[in-house]
Amino acid sequence: MKNPCQQAKAPILAVEGLAVDYRLRGSSLPTIRDVSFEIQAGEAVALVGESGSGKTTTAMAIAGLLPPNAAVSGGEVRYRGDRLPIDDDAAMRPHRWSEISVVFQGAMNALNPVHRIIKQIAEPCQLQLGMSRDEAIARARELLELVGISAERGRAYPHELSGGMRQRVMIAMALACSPSIVIGDEPTTALDVITQAQILKLLTALRSQLNLALILITHDLSVVAECCDRVMIMYAGRLVEDGSVADIFANPKHPYTKLLIESIPNPEHGKRMVRPIPGDPPTLQHRPSGCAFRSRCPSAMPVCATEVPNLKRWEQGRVACYLHPPMKHEEKALANA
Amino acid sequence: MTKLTAESRRHLRTQAIKSFLRRFLGHNGAWLGLLALAFFLVLAAMPGALVGPLQTAITATGDFLIPPSTQHLLGTDEIGRDVLNLIVHGARTSLTIALVSTVISLIVGITVGMTSGYYGGRIDAWLMRTTDFFFVIPSFVLALVITPVVLEVIGRGGDILGFRPSLFVIILVIGSTSWAFVARIVRSQTLSLRERQFVERARVVGTNDLNIMVHHLLPLLVPQVAANGALVVANAIYTETALSFLGLGDPLQPSWGTLLSLAERAGAASSGAWWYFGAPGLCVLIVSLGFVLVGNALDDTFNPRRRAIP
Amino acid sequence: MPDAPDILRLENLQVHFPGRGGVLDHILGRPSAAVRAVDGVDLAVRRGEIVAIVGESGSGKSTLGRVITKLIQPTGGRLLFDGDDVTSMKGFSALRPYRHRVQMIFQDAYQALNPRHTVFDIVAEPLRSLRLVTDHTQLTQRVRQSHAAAGLNPPEEFFARFPHELSGGQRQRVVIAGALAVAPDLIVADEPVSMLDVSIRAQILQVLMDLRQQRNMALLFITHDLPVAWLIADRIAVMYLGRVVETGTADDITFRPRHPYTVALRNATPHVRGHSDREKLPALKGEIPSAARIPNGCRFHPRCPLAFARCREDAPPTIEVGPEHTTACWLMK
Ligand SMILES: Nc1ncnc2c1ncn2[C@@H]1O[C@H](COP(=O)(O)OP(=O)(O)O)[C@@H](O)[C@H]1O
Ligand SMILES: Nc1ncnc2c1ncn2[C@@H]1O[C@H](COP(=O)(O)OP(=O)(O)O)[C@@H](O)[C@H]1O
Ligand SMILES: [Mg+2]
Ligand SMILES: [Mg+2]
Numbered sequence: 001m002k003n004p005c006q007q008a009k010a011p012i013l014a015v016e017g018l019a020v021d022y023r024l025r026g027s028s029l030p031t032i033r034d035v036s037f038e039i040q041a042g043e044a045v046a047l048v049g050e051s052g053s054g055k056t057t058t059a060m061a062i063a064g065l066l067p068p069n070a071a072v073s074g075g076e077v078r079y080r081g082d083r084l085p086i087d088d089d090a091a092m093r094p095h096r097w098s099e100i101s102v103v104f105q106g107a108m109n110a111l112n113p114v115h116r117i118i119k120q121i122a123e124p125c126q127l128q129l130g131m132s133r134d135e136a137i138a139r140a141r142e143l144l145e146l147v148g149i150s151a152e153r154g155r156a157y158p159h160e161l162s163g164g165m166r167q168r169v170m171i172a173m174a175l176a177c178s179p180s181i182v183i184g185d186e187p188t189t190a191l192d193v194i195t196q197a198q199i200l201k202l203l204t205a206l207r208s209q210l211n212l213a214l215i216l217i218t219h220d221l222s223v224v225a226e227c228c229d230r231v232m233i234m235y236a237g238r239l240v241e242d243g244s245v246a247d248i249f250a251n252p253k254h255p256y257t258k259l260l261i262e263s264i265p266n267p268e269h270g271k272r273m274v275r276p277i278p279g280d281p282p283t284l285q286h287r288p289s290g291c292a293f294r295s296r297c298p299s300a301m302p303v304c305a306t307e308v309p310n311l312k313r314w315e316q317g318r319v320a321c322y323l324h325p326p327m328k329h330e331e332k333a334l335a336n337a
Numbered sequence: 338m339t340k341l342t343a344e345s346r347r348h349l350r351t352q353a354i355k356s357f358l359r360r361f362l363g364h365n366g367a368w369l370g371l372l373a374l375a376f377f378l379v380l381a382a383m384p385g386a387l388v389g390p391l392q393t394a395i396t397a398t399g400d401f402l403i404p405p406s407t408q409h410l411l412g413t414d415e416i417g418r419d420v421l422n423l424i425v426h427g428a429r430t431s432l433t434i435a436l437v438s439t440v441i442s443l444i445v446g447i448t449v450g451m452t453s454g455y456y457g458g459r460i461d462a463w464l465m466r467t468t469d470f471f472f473v474i475p476s477f478v479l480a481l482v483i484t485p486v487v488l489e490v491i492g493r494g495g496d497i498l499g500f501r502p503s504l505f506v507i508i509l510v511i512g513s514t515s516w517a518f519v520a521r522i523v524r525s526q527t528l529s530l531r532e533r534q535f536v537e538r539a540r541v542v543g544t545n546d547l548n549i550m551v552h553h554l555l556p557l558l559v560p561q562v563a564a565n566g567a568l569v570v571a572n573a574i575y576t577e578t579a580l581s582f583l584g585l586g587d588p589l590q591p592s593w594g595t596l597l598s599l600a601e602r603a604g605a606a607s608s609g610a611w612w613y614f615g616a617p618g619l620c621v622l623i624v625s626l627g628f629v630l631v632g633n634a635l636d637d638t639f640n641p642r643r644r645a646i647p
Numbered sequence: 648m649p650d651a652p653d654i655l656r657l658e659n660l661q662v663h664f665p666g667r668g669g670v671l672d673h674i675l676g677r678p679s680a681a682v683r684a685v686d687g688v689d690l691a692v693r694r695g696e697i698v699a700i701v702g703e704s705g706s707g708k709s710t711l712g713r714v715i716t717k718l719i720q721p722t723g724g725r726l727l728f729d730g731d732d733v734t735s736m737k738g739f740s741a742l743r744p745y746r747h748r749v750q751m752i753f754q755d756a757y758q759a760l761n762p763r764h765t766v767f768d769i770v771a772e773p774l775r776s777l778r779l780v781t782d783h784t785q786l787t788q789r790v791r792q793s794h795a796a797a798g799l800n801p802p803e804e805f806f807a808r809f810p811h812e813l814s815g816g817q818r819q820r821v822v823i824a825g826a827l828a829v830a831p832d833l834i835v836a837d838e839p840v841s842m843l844d845v846s847i848r849a850q851i852l853q854v855l856m857d858l859r860q861q862r863n864m865a866l867l868f869i870t871h872d873l874p875v876a877w878l879i880a881d882r883i884a885v886m887y888l889g890r891v892v893e894t895g896t897a898d899d900i901t902f903r904p905r906h907p908y909t910v911a912l913r914n915a916t917p918h919v920r921g922h923s924d925r926e927k928l929p930a931l932k933g934e935i936p937s938a939a940r941i942p943n944g945c946r947f948h949p950r951c952p953l954a955f956a957r958c959r960e961d962a963p964p965t966i967e968v969g970p971e972h973t974t975a976c977w978l979m980k
Contacts, residue, residue: 537718
């Protein structure tokens with residue numbers, strides 16, 4: 001397991017101070033702010049947060065696929081040390097799919113219903129890699145086998161496949177140009193537990209087989225436990241905690257992470273109760289000042305209302321909360337004054 | 338409910354209407370169409386005040402078939418009536434026929450389409466067979482069948498609400514041939530709406546079929562119906578023109594179609610009296626185009642993703 | 648609770664949909680196999696009890712919920728509510744007393760709410776439709792109470808809103824408030840939390856658990872998530888391809904599952920704190936077959952890691968393996 005503090009190897013992907021705004025009816029809404037993290041080759045990192053927290057926006061920004069009403073307003077993304085032109089669609093083209101590729105949220109329901117899936121997998125190979133038709137078909141068959149679908153099934157149309165199968169097709173498409181980073185945006189959210197387990201197993205197997213770095217986006221903390229090394233928790237557009245899976249579950253530091261873990265029913269815990277987090281996450285239009293979580297936080301302090309806590313290194317990971325490191329008495333008095 | 342919520346509800350509604358108008362009027366076509374329609378509606382609303390009473394052979398003010406001049410802006414017809422006078426009065430007749438028959442066809446079309454789509458099965462099969470019959474039947478043939486019936490019921494001489502019985506024949510004929518189009522559209526919409534889960538919920542909470550149709554489905558059908566309703570009016574104007582041209586109109590209450598028919602009989606085309614058939618022809622064209630433009634703009638506003646057919 | 652009378656009883660209940668073969672089948676007049684979505688379910692829910700139905704998608708859970716709420720008619724078996732046979736009851740007025748006592752909560756609250764109706768009208772709809780109130784004051788009173796019970800506070804703030812102005816959790820609360828308005832004896836909840844975020848999920852589960860405490864209302868809770876079922880339910884019934892394969896108390900099913908399918912479900916469930924005590928049974932292979940092509944013998948045998956000859960030939964009977972614990976598996980014989 002990799003330690004996030006260990007800086008020995010150069011990271012394959014480094015995101016620094018990323019900020020994205022959406023323009024909506026004339027006003028510009030800050031959506032993600034100050035997102036910074038690094039990923040090593042072959043590492044699996046989960047990005048966890050409630051819907052609306054900005055996970056998809058982060059993924060799209062990294063892949064240079066933001067919608068036209070979005071703008072990168074700060075920060076940069078580096079791939080193997082080189083800055084990626086994430087706000088220039090044309091310049092991003094050589095990097096996308098062959099270095100970083102994305103399994104889009106809900107895209108398995110957007111496969112073209114009138115084409116056989118083999119054709120839909122072969123097409124990007126033809127366009128991106130300049131393969132001939134036959135080469136592309138051969139590559140598509142290879143990809144299908146890779147994701148656990150027999151090549152003969154490639155003749156099927158999307159509606160003939162179950163949700164799990166279609167998600168496998170999406171993964172095959174993401175792998176077409178042999179990327180070294182795959183971003184999976186909620187790849188199992190619409191699936192039932194058995195299919196979810198199969199897809200997660202597939203992703204884990206592909207990761208070690210192809211030495212892929214994986215960014216797994218999900219709102220469900222429990223799915224990351226078995227297939228990721230590291231977890232980043234996002235709340236209202238900011239990273240609030242980052243640490244190894246073992247650390248996060250055994251010793252969560254941010255109050256949000258703690259509550260998130262406690263709100264998952266856990267039979268192994270024995271007690272039949274959950275502790276819901278009160279309230280709803282803030283909407284884009286109504287992000288509060290200071291720490292965005294404070295209205296739902298049981299240990300909010302006056303200082304939380306004034307200034308956004310920074311994501312600081314603490315123990316094995318990083319956390320953005322005034323509780324960490326614990327303030328000395330006089331500091332606290334000063335901050336709360 | 339408290340006053341506050343009632344107020345905020347009203348506020349929401351005005352907001353929604355404002356945003357709708359903003360998007361609707363963003364279409365150039367909508368402006369053009371609305372302007373044209375407003376102009377003709379004004380004509381139709383007060384023909385007497387604008388050009389005086391409808392001229393007859395006795396009250397005709399001009400010579401026979403004189404071309405446009407300062408005295409007769411649109412010339413005169415073969416018995417010396419002022420064509421402008423006829424056109425303005427014709428606007429009232431034509432628009433009334435078109436609008437009333439559209440209302441009929443919307444009421445019948447929505448009822449039939451919604452019942453058919455909602456219940457499905459045998460009811461759907463029978464209603465749709467009936468719809469198809471009306472869909473293909475030529476309006477002229479229907480008019481020939483209906484005319485004696487209506488004249489029998491109303492009597493030839495009397496008038497209803499200021500309109501003569503033969504106009505009712507035309508209204509009925511247009512109404513009963515154009516509802517099928519509406520019914521088809523409403524049915525296909527209903528078919529997809531009834532699968533929506535809120536219909537299922539309505540059934541679970543004990544709402545009966547009539548209320549589901551009126552309170553759940555109808556409000557969601559309004560956009561489609563409004564957009565297509567405008568096209569129905571345009572079509573009604575054409576049909577009215579065609580029927581009157583074929584001689585079903587009432588010469589004592591001339592519509593644009595009747596004027597065209599008179600012009601044709603007077604040999605206006607061969608004698609070079611272009612103003613006589615050109616004026617009503619242009620009016621028909623402009624008004625129906627106006628409705629089509631408005632309809633397309635409505636369609637675009639309600640379904641921004643589906644571009645209207647060019 | 649174990650001795651409370653049954654509020655709902657299903658006896659060999661069946662729902663078969665006419666098969667929809669391909670175009671070719673249609674042209675050649677080949678009969679297509681019926682879709683046996685629910686194929687002989689026996690189940691009882693006691694007054695005030697929470698029973699969870701667990702199974703992967705395609706196992707017929709929603710169809711079961713729809714037949715209990717009388718959205719579709721069963722094609723076989725019996726459906727008993729509070730001792731009365733309601734199997735063939737249909738028609739708006741005949742169903743009115745039933746609707747008054749059985750309500751439903753839906754998976755996707757956004758789809759289940761009419762986008763043109765305000766929250767007030769949505770919650771008031773059952774009261775108006777079933778004519779349970781006579782005047783507007785009374786109506787407002789009941790609607791306000793339902794809002795509060797579903798955790799929509801303060802109620803007045805929500806009355807004039809439209810569904811798109813609510814968060815996902817609030818929308819689901821509106822659906823719950825609507826179901827509560829008529830004070831039903833049984834609520835069928837079809838995956839009510841699976842579309843929600845984890846933190847909101849816990850809120851909704853809490854609301855449902857509180858309601859049972861306060862109102863002694865029975866709940867049939869459909870889910871594919873075993874930990875959620877364990878949390879909320881007194882008993883769990885595991886469903887596979889139209890049949891119940893195992894029933895037992897929530898603890899029995901979660902900690903002492905007997906049917907290989909239940910074990911597989913448990914193993915597939917991701918756990919927050921590792922998976923120390925899980926037996927290493929090989930993961931389930933393949934996918935659930937279509938309900939139009941149910942395998943012979945035990946319907947689970949093609950995917951069962953422990954299947955033997957008998958499983959391929961005969962369907963196993965339901966066997967009692969402990970108090971309130973039954974399973975349909977030849978291994979238990
Ligand atoms: N194209 C868009 N235009 C305007 N706002 C958007 C757009 N896409 C997403 N948003 C808003 O940005 C926020 C973050 O969205 P997203 O990144 O999709 O979150 P997540 O993936 O975590 O659910 C949300 O509040 C969402 O409403
Ligand atoms: N109206 C219907 N017509 C035909 N088949 C149906 C219908 N509804 C459900 N089915 C089929 O019945 C089976 C069970 O579906 P469902 O009850 O939705 O399962 P679940 O809710 O457990 O996912 C599926 O194979 C599904 O395709
Ligand atoms: Mg997302
Ligand atoms: Mg279902």
